[in-house]
Amino acid sequence: MNDQTKWLTPAEQCAWRSVIRMYERLEGRLSRGLQSESSLSVSDYAVLVNLAEAPDGRMRHVDLARRLEWEKSRMSHQVSRMVKRGLVARQECAEDGRGAFVVVTPAGREVIAKAAPRHVGEVRRLFIEPLTPDELQAFARVADRVVDRLEEEQCR
Numbered sequence: 001m002n003d004q005t006k007w008l009t010p011a012e013q014c015a016w017r018s019v020i021r022m023y024e025r026l027e028g029r030l031s032r033g034l035q036s037e038s039s040l041s042v043s044d045y046a047v048l049v050n051l052a053e054a055p056d057g058r059m060r061h062v063d064l065a066r067r068l069e070w071e072k073s074r075m076s077h078q079v080s081r082m083v084k085r086g087l088v089a090r091q092e093c094a095e096d097g098r099g100a101f102v103v104v105t106p107a108g109r110e111v112i113a114k115a116a117p118r119h120v121g122e123v124r125r126l127f128i129e130p131l132t133p134d135e136l137q138a139f140a141r142v143a144d145r146v147v148d149r150l151e152e153e154q155c156r
Helices: 010-038 042-053 061-068 072-084 106-128 133-155
Strands: 058-060 088-092 100-104
Touching (some): 042 088, 061 072, 072 088
Antiparallel strands (some): 088 100
């Protein structure tokens, strides 16, 4: 351990551990719900949501990986699994022979359309409803500030 390390204060450590505990429990609960109700993993859902919201239902492979904060190999394996299940397809990029698009298929759109209402209901029940409108706004501001910092550091 380095003598230069600035350790977390008890209040900072409490806040950090609370964020981690909340994230792990929410992710676990939402993951089990998606899996049992729609046979989608959280990763499947994340890919499908991003593609369904993208123009023409497609994104460059590298842009999708960047958006999800995934390594190139993880994205590649995830897409391969989803291609086998007919949820997405790969499309060559005419402008750039090295690039490829990931495209949501009609089957993928159908699966996400069925899964989304139940998933959103769980998000509402587990995350939105326990908070007051003021707490929700404060939470969003804090989360946005952290995300802004992460994006600034990524650009460096």
